[in-house]
Amino acid sequence: MDLLKADLYWKLRPLLSAEASAEAAGTGVDAADLEQAVWVRLLEDHRMPADPAGWLRRAVRSEARGARRRARREVPYGGPPAGSGAEAGGGTSTGAEPEDALLHGEENRALRSAVARLPGRCPELMRALLSPRDLTYREIAGELGISQGSLGPVRSRCLGCLRRMLAVEVAAPALRGMER
Template identity: 40%
Template sequence: MAGLRPALAPLVAALAHRHGLDTEDLEQSVWLRACERAAAGRLPADTRSWLRSLALRECRRLTRTADRERLLAERAERPAPAPSAEAELLAERGRQALWASVGALPGRCPGLLAALADAPGLTYGDLAGLLGIPRGSIGPTRSRCLSCLRTLLHGLRT
C-alpha cells in the first residue's frame, strides 16, 4: 500500500484544492481509513481503485464537516436580535415574580439565594462567612431553598 501514495497524491491534492480543503488533512484522513481497513484484513483486490473512491468519499465527508463548522461560526458571529418590547416586558415580569417568590421563602433562603445570584463565584466558605451559617449546611440549605422555590413557582404557573 505504501507504493500507492505517490499515485494517489495528485488526486488528493486536486480534490482538496477544488473543495477548499487542506491537502494534508484529506490525505491523512484517506490513509487513516485505509489503514483501519487494512488492519481489519478487509482490503479489496483492486486497491488502487478502492483508494480513489475512498479519497472521493473522504473529500465529501470533510467538505460536509467544514460546511457545518463554517455555518456554526457564522451563526456565532451574528449578533442576537434585539428582543421585542413584549419579550422584555414578559422577562421583567418573570424576574419580578421570581424575586417575589424568593422573598416569600422561609428562613435563610432569601439571603442565601440572593447571595448566590449576586456573586455566583463565591465559595461555600465565602458564603458561610457572609451569611454567618456553617459551611457544611450551605449545600443542604441551598437544595431545600431551591426545592421550596420550585414549588412556589410551580404554583404560580397553574
C-alpha cells in the first residue's frame, strides 16, 4: 500500500466504519465484510479518488446493493428446491420418495465434484461452510488459518467461481430471436 493510501486509510476509517454499519443493517451482511470489500476496491483502484469521502460513501452503497442482490438470488443450502411442493404449506410431500432421494443424491454428487475442482483454498472453505456441523465463521477461520474478516470476501469469490463452473455444466437454453 503506498503512502497516500495508507494516510487515507487512517483518515477515512471512522467514516467507513459508520457508513458500513448503517448500510449493513438493511443488507443482512456483516459491516466488517462491507468495510473490507470497500478497502479492497480502493486498493485495486490504481488512481486516487478526487473526493475520497464521497467515493467511500458511494462504494459502501454499491457494495450494499450488490449484497442485497446476492441475498435475493441465493437459496439456503439444504432446503427444498423451489416449486417442489415440499415447502411449508405446499403439500404433503415428505421428500422420502425414491425419485427425490435420487435427485438429491445426483445434486449432491454434482456439487461435491464441482467444489473439489475449485481453485486454491476454495474447496476447503466450501467443505467447511457446507459441513453438517454448522460451524461459525470463527470456527472456520480457526480451522483454515484465515482471518475471520476475510472469510466473507473469500467465500464470495469461491461462490462466484462455483456458479461459473456450474453454469457451464447446465444445458444452455434454446436460442431465440436474433441469436441464430
